[in-house]
Each structure stands twice: as C-alpha cells, then as structure tokens.
Amino acid sequence: MAPIDPHSFTDSTHPLATHIALTLYVDFATSTIHGSALLTLPGPYSGPLSLDARSLTIHAVFEPHGSTPILFSLSPPDPIMGCHVTLSLSNQSSFLVLFSTSPSSSALQWLSPEQTFNKRCPFVYTQCQSIHARSVFPCQDTPAARVRYTCLLNLPRRLSAVMSARHLDRRSPLSHEAAALAPDHSSLWCSEERVVEEFVMDQPVPPYLFAFAAGELGFREVGPRTRVYAEAAPELLDGAAREFARTEEMIQQGERLFGPYEWERFDLLVLPPSFPYGGMENPRMVFLTPTVIKGDSSGAQVVAHELAHSWTGNLITNKTNDHFWLNEGFTTYAERRIVESVQGEDIAALNIGIGWRGLNEEMERFKDRMEFTKLKTNQEGVDPDDVYSQVPYEKGFQFLWRIERQIGRPAFDEFLKKYIATFKFQSIDTETFLDFLKANIPGIEKDVDLELWTEGTGIPPDAYEPVSNIYTKIVSLANEFKLGRMPREDEVADWQGQEWELYLENLPKSVEASQVLALDERYRLSESKDYEVKVGFLQLAISSKCRDYYGVVEKTLKEVGRMKYLRPLYTTLVQGPGKEEEKILAERVFAEARDCYHPIAQGVVASILAKHL
Numbered sequence: 047m048a049p050i051d052p053h054s055f056t057d058s059t060h061p062l063a064t065h066i067a068l069t070l071y072v073d074f075a076t077s078t079i080h081g082s083a084l085l086t087l088p089g090p091y092s093g094p095l096s097l098d099a100r101s102l103t104i105h106a107v108f109e110p111h112g113s114t115p116i117l118f119s120l121s122p123p124d125p126i127m128g129c130h131v132t133l134s135l136s137n138q139s140s141f142l143v144l145f146s147t148s149p150s151s152s153a154l155q156w157l158s159p160e161q162t163f164n165k166r167c168p169f170v171y172t173q174c175q176s177i178h179a180r181s182v183f184p185c186q187d188t189p190a191a192r193v194r195y196t197c198l199l200n201l202p203r204r205l206s207a208v209m210s211a212r213h214l215d216r217r218s219p220l221s222h223e224a225a226a227l228a229p230d231h232s233s234l235w236c237s238e239e240r241v242v243e244e245f246v247m248d249q250p251v252p253p254y255l256f257a258f259a260a261g262e263l264g265f266r267e268v269g270p271r272t273r274v275y276a277e278a279a280p281e282l283l284d285g286a287a288r289e290f291a292r293t294e295e296m297i298q299q300g301e302r303l304f305g306p307y308e309w310e311r312f313d314l315l316v317l318p319p320s321f322p323y324g325g326m327e328n329p330r331m332v333f334l335t336p337t338v339i340k341g342d343s344s345g346a347q348v349v350a351h352e353l354a355h356s357w358t359g360n361l362i363t364n365k366t367n368d369h370f371w372l373n374e375g376f377t378t379y380a381e382r383r384i385v386e387s388v389q390g391e392d393i394a395a396l397n398i399g400i401g402w403r404g405l406n407e408e409m410e411r412f413k414d415r416m417e418f419t420k421l422k423t424n425q426e427g428v429d430p431d432d433v434y435s436q437v438p439y440e441k442g443f444q445f446l447w448r449i450e451r452q453i454g455r456p457a458f459d460e461f462l463k464k465y466i467a468t469f470k471f472q473s474i475d476t477e478t479f480l481d482f483l484k485a486n487i488p489g490i491e492k493d494v495d496l497e498l499w500t501e502g503t504g505i506p507p508d509a510y511e512p513v514s515n516i517y518t519k520i521v522s523l524a525n526e527f528k529l530g531r532m533p534r535e536d537e538v539a540d541w542q543g544q545e546w547e548l549y550l551e552n553l554p555k556s557v558e559a560s561q562v563l564a565l566d567e568r569y570r571l572s573e574s575k576d577y578e579v580k581v582g583f584l585q586l587a588i589s590s591k592c593r594d595y596y597g598v599v600e601k602t603l604k605e606v607g608r609m610k611y612l613r614p615l616y617t618t619l620v621q622g623p624g625k626e627e628e629k630i631l632a633e634r635v636f637a638e639a640r641d642c643y644h645p646i647a648q649g650v651v652a653s654i655l656a657k658h659l
Contacts, residue, residue: 050188050190051189052367052368052426053127053176053187054186057095065195066083066085066194068081068195069197069200072199072201076149078149082143082145084141084142085141085143091137093135094133097133099128099180100123100129100151100180101150101152102129102181103145104131104143104184107142117133153172153173153181154645155171161642162262164262167205170259171257172257175255175326176430179253179254188252189365191473192472195211197211198223201240201243203238203240206261207258208313209245212246212330214244214246219237220236223242249329250471251329252473255328256328263278266287268290272297275331276316276317286316289340295388296346303380303387303459304357309329309360314331314349315332316334316338317333317335319336320644321607322607322609322647323335329356332353334349334352341575350385351378354380357380358377361471365474366475367430368423369474372476375438375439375445378439392515396516396548399512399521402511408437416504419441420437420503421438432650446458457487464486468482495508521548530561546576547578550582556586562590562592563594572584572595589618596628603615603616607644616636620632620654621658633659
C-alpha cells in the first residue's frame with residue numbers, strides 16, 4: 047500500500063473516482079442521514095479499492111443497479127483517520143454504497159429548534175474541512191482526489207436546502223429514487239411531508255468542499271450573482287445584506303487581479319452562531335459565521351478571503367494538508383489585494399498588521415512543536431484540526447509578499463495569473479509551485495531563500511512588519527498604555543473594530559486590573575458588537591485576573607462557537623500557574639455549552655482542557 051496522503055487510506059495504485067451520485071435522506075428525529083453513493087471510476091478496474099469512512103454504518107456495496115453484491119471489509123477505527131473501507135472489485139467501473147451516518151458525525155451539526163434564531167424549525171449543516179467529508183459519505187477523502195457530484199437531498203417539506211453546487215429543482219420525491227436507500231428507510235422517502243432538493247456540481251472539487259445546510263432559510267439579493275441566505279428572519283437577512291452589499295465589486299476586482307471567476311455564482315449563507323470558522327469557501331455557497339455581521343461593512347473582509355479562495359484553494363488546491371499554505375497563504379495575499387482595491391491601503395495595512403501580530407503569537411504557541419511553524423509540514427499521525435493555526439495564512443502571505451517586493455507588483459501580478467491559469471482544477475504540492483516559480487521568475491532562488499521560507503521553522507529574517515501611518519499610530523498608543531496612558535477620545539474617534547483589535551493585540555499580555563477596568567469604563571470594549579474586539583479585551587481581563595468580567599467571558603463562550611474565539615478564551619483561562627478558579631470556570635462552561643458547539647470545535651476545546659487540567 048502506498049498512501050498519497052497522511053490523512054487518508056486512499057492508495058496511489060488505485061484509480062480515483064471521477065463522479066459521485068449521492069442520495070441522502072435527512073432524518074432530524076435521529077440526527078442521521080441514510081444514503082447511497084454511486085462512485086464512478088475512470089474505467090473498469092479489478093482488485094482492492096480503498097475508501098475513507100468515519101462514524102458510518104456501511105450496509106452493503108453493490109454493482110450499479112443494486113443486483114450483485116460486492117465484498118467489502120471495514121477496519122477498526124483509527125482515532126484520526128477513521129475506518130479503512132476495502133472493496134474487492136472485479137472489472138467494475140462503478141459501484142453503489144449504502145450507508146448511514148451517526149449522530150456523532152464530525153462533519154454534521156444538528157440543531158434543535160430551540161438552538162436556532164427563530165426557534166421554530168430544526169437546522170443541520172456540514173463542515174467537511176479538513177478530513178470530515180468521510181463522516182457524511184464514504185469517499186477518497188483527500189484533496190488530491192477531485193470529483194464531480196450530483197445530490198438528491200430528501201428533507202421535511204417545511205425546510206429548504208442550499209449546497210455547494212448548482213440547484214436544479216425542488217420537487218416531490220419519486221418512488222424509484224427510494225430504491226437506492228436501505229430498505230428500512232426507502233418507504234419514508236415518498237412521504238407527502240417530504241421534498242427533494244436536487245443539485246449538481248459539474249466541476250471537479252476536493253471532497254472537503256462538499257457542503258450543504260437545511261433549515262428554515264430565506265434570502266436577499268445583493269448582486270447579479272450573489273444572494274445572501276440565512277434563517278428566515280428579516281432583521282438577520284437585512285443586516286447581512288447591508289454588510290455584504292459590495293460583494294459584486296469585490297468579485298470584479300478579483301477577476302481583474304486573478305482572471306475569470308469560474309464558478310458562475312457566489313452566494314453566501316450566514317449560519318447559526320455555532321459555526322466553528324469565520325467562513326468556509328465552499329464553491330458557489332460560502333458559509334459564514336454571524337459574527338462577521340458587524341454593522342460597519344468590515345465583516346466583508348471575511349467574504350473577501352472566501353472569495354479569493356475561488357481562485358486559490360478551490361481552483362488550485364493543496365494536494366495534502368502538509369501543503370495547506372498553498373491554499374491559505376495565497377488566499378490571504380489575494381484577500382488583501384482585493385481589500386486594498388475596494389477599501390483602500392490603510393485598511394489593507396491594518397489587516398497585515400493584525401496578521402503579523404497573530405503570526406508572532408503562533409510562534410509562541412508552537413515553541414515546543416516548531417515543525418508546525420513551517421510552511422511545508424509533516425503531519426503524519428497528527429490531527430489537522432489540532433495544529434490548525436495562522437501560520438499557513440500569515441507566513442504564507444509573508445512569503446508571497448516577499449516575492450512581490452523582490453520582483454515588483456506588475457511582474458508578480460502577471461505571474462499569479464499565469465500560475466492560476468496553468469494549474470486550475472488541479473491539486474498540487476509545494477515542490478510543484480517552487481518549480482513553476484523558478485521556471486517563470488529565473489534566478490528568484492538567488493534573491494529569496496525559498497528553502498528557508500518553505501521548510502525552515504520560525505519567521506524568516508526578511509519577513510516584513512507593515513509600515514503605515516495608521517499602523518504606526520496604533521502601535522505607538524499601545525506602547526504608551528504600557529506606561530500608564532490610555533488613548534484620548536479624540537485619538538480614537540474614528541476607530542472601528544480593526545483599529546481596536548490591533549490596539550489590543552499590541553498591549554501587554556497582562557496589566558493591573560485597575561487599568562483593565564479604566565479602559566473599559568471609557569470605551570466599553572467588553573460590550574462591543576465586534577467579537578474580535580470583545581474577545582481581545584476579555585483575554586486581557588483574564589490574564590490580568592480582573593474577575594469582574596468572568597460573567598461576560600462565560601456569556602461569550604456560550605453564545606458563539608467560532609474557534610477563533612473559543613481557542614484563545616479557553617486557553618487563557620487554563621494556561622499558566624495560579625489559575626484554579628479560572629480552570630473550574632472553564633470546565634463548567636464547557637460542560638454546559640458543549641452541545642451547542644460543532645463537533646470540530648468540541649474536539650479542539652476538549653484537547654485544550656486535557657492539556658492544561
């Protein structure tokens with residue numbers, strides 16, 4: 047066996063599926079999906095074939111029309127990769143797998159009506175990055191395997207669904223479609239209380255970009271190729287529409303910088319607060335946390351990042367998670383170019399400054415595991431969720447920015463367009479990128495230490511802290527706080543969330559509790575609607591043992607599930623000596639809030655507590 051990915055059982059000697067036809071029955075009563083997956087190979091194949099599965103029950107495997115069974119075996123579960131499904135094929139070019147998910151699926155979050163905004167209907171959504179698609183359906187779950195798919199999604203009629211694919215139809219169920227399901231569930235398919243939503247993805251995508259959500263959804267039109275979806279509440283939809291009103295302008299700037307937008311539509315779905323990320327770049331249907339709706343359009347920068355993935359990540363994908371920087375470093379660079387075009391150089395400089403501080407903090411986080419401060423990593427035997435960080439984003443950005451400074455922006459823009467056109471709809475590794483870089487920018491390896499940047503630990507000496515008037519002013523004011531001077535109101539009168547975020551990131555890790563109280567009394571940072579600001583302030587309060595804010599900390603941990611906020615707050619509570627009261631608080635809050643977090647976030651918080659308690 048020769049695995050092609052340290053996080054997949056997919057074998058390099060086996061053919062990769064080119065198409066998957068999915069039939070999924072969404073059962074809210076049991077928090078499970080009963081389904082079938084018809085996988086098509088490039089041609090007839092005989093021999094063993096490996097698939098990935100996690101928390102799935104495989105009922106049977108058949109030839110395409112369900113008449114002749116195909117032998118299969120299932121390994122004991124690996125704690126990171128799940129189960130190895132081995133099929134025994136005999137001159138077959140396709141096969142049908144019948145399966146059911148588990149309520150413990152790591153990709154799926156099932157929300158009761160009480161956990162939703164309107165509190166009327168249940169809600170379910172997926173989050174498949176990095177290796178969680180295998181907990182929704184059996185597949186070759188590696189970004190090296192790009193696949194087209196169709197999906198029939200059977201759900202309660204009062205709900206609707208969206209998917210990272212083109213919507214074809216919403217109709218009553220057809221009886222012959224139920225034949226693909228396990229017999230115990232096929233009779234339920236054609237209930238009058240059910241409806242089928244039909245989708246197709248015609249372009250080959252890695253499995254982690256498979257996504258759907260179902261619930262009581264509404265939408266607003268915000269551009270010729272963009273709708274904003276959310277739970278059907280006017281205040282939520284209107285707020286999202288205002289926040290993302292300039293989306294079409296961003297798409298046009300992306301096309302100007304990086305070439306044609308290949309995905310036809312760029313729709314947005316604002317999910318419930320439990321969504322564990324800021325955004326997820328699912329093609330045609332970006333998923334977003336509601337915390338990006340800030341009321342000042344600054345949340346659109348998350349949209350700019352997910353939009354940039356339309357070229358770097360979705361069109362060109364990292365071959366394995368060891369090369370994750372190819373997705374996120376390029377996308378962070380592209381995001382900041384889009385932001386600079388739409389919102390100006392000062393805002394882009396703030397983004398870079400916030401990222402620079404974040405990168406330096408990650409060096410401290412990984413000081414005992416410096417492997418994960420590299421761009422090209424070795425993640426064999428490591429859960430990618432455990433080492434998810436800002437390193438591939440910010441160090442990757444810094445690497446590309448270094449190349450831009452070396453050859454000039456016009457030349458780098460030309461290189462980027464050629465890179466995207468050359469490798470679109472492919473999954474590549476770091477070596478492929480470096481070979482292309484050296485071939486198209488002759489001599490670059492003499493001016494930039496490519497090996498140090500991609501395989502070296504830490505931050506290279508030619509990385510660059512941003513320089514701009516606004517950045518310098520904010521850092522200077524933060525330094526003055528260390529000497530006991532708070533900023534005057536006239537100095538911060540025009541500050542929005544990003545300015546405060548950068549200010550807080552540049553403050554000492556802990557100060558006198560009286561200073562924390564005085565800062566909040568003047569500027570009410572603990573009440574900010576911008577969670578970057580609120581969480582930054584609460585970290586300072588915890589580190590300074592200013593216990594006046596522990597009630598706000600608890601409330602925040604219970605109302606959002608975004609890991610960008612959970613990770614620092616729980617870590618600050620439990621890390622370091624003399625934190626017994628804080629550790630008790632962290633354990634209690636997690637026990638009470640756990641069921642409101644997505645399974646991925648549950649795992650991350652549990653590992654933080656296990657490390658420090």
